[in-house]
Amino acid sequence: MSEKAIQDYYPDQLSYCYGCGRLNEYGHQIKSYWQGEELVCHFTPKPYHTAIPGYVYGGLIASLIDCHSTGSAAAAYAKSKQIDLEQEAAPRFVTASLKVDYLRPTPLGPTLELRAQIVEVKERKVVVHTTLTANGELCARGQVVAVLMPENFVKDT
């Protein structure tokens, strides 16, 4: 498993995402690491991240799949372009579309594991498939089309 997460390579000004920004003190601060050809992320929901009591809130599941997938897209893009992340900031991807299939209720309590597979890396677009498991059981499956963030996306501050 890689030692640093892709999110640790985002430039500071792009590190305030509620899902994955290391500088958002209120957010989830998820971390995505290479593990072989996949990227893995672990997250333990809080007791209040509930849907029906005993199960994880579907919006959180969608959020985790979204952020882990865009992070994985950035990592895969950097790899394909041979970007040295120790020298250059990581590219930043945004979500064009997100699809989540909820296959079974996700129990609230155990640490969730997300695994992203890179389906396709194009010039400005990466397609990612991500699974979410709890206690080794597949609970949700996601598909994300991530696009390279336009350079004019960040407002001047």
Add this chain to the structure above:
Amino acid sequence: MSEKAIQDYYPDQLSYCYGCGRLNEYGHQIKSYWQGEELVCHFTPKPYHTAIPGYVYGGLIASLIDCHSTGSAAAAYAKSKQIDLEQEAAPRFVTASLKVDYLRPTPLGPTLELRAQIVEVKERKVVVHTTLTANGELCARGQVVAVLMPENFVKDT
């Protein structure tokens, strides 16, 4: 516009959802109201619900679309079955699949408006299309397949 939200008719034990449960003190507590043939919901993100600075976190957008759509599914189902919600608890729907297309960045600051259209009501399934607008501009479009919650879904406590 209807006076009470569909979420106000959920039974107490099913009112702890992080997105829409009126009894989840940490959650979003969204409210969905009939307005003509659609259901509408307004929500103002917090300053920390950010993606790239200046824009709303995509995971929150997915969460709002998810909860407003399942709430709308419950309302539409109750209407189709002529359930008197003043006498009976509202049915509860869970998400089978969620698809969100992010059409443009959603500005962080203004109140967001979600509008749900009921596409199809079947015996145990409702399909809902939901739009999300900010300042009158369409920012995201969602499609939710919601299914009636199985009766054995709630764990005995």
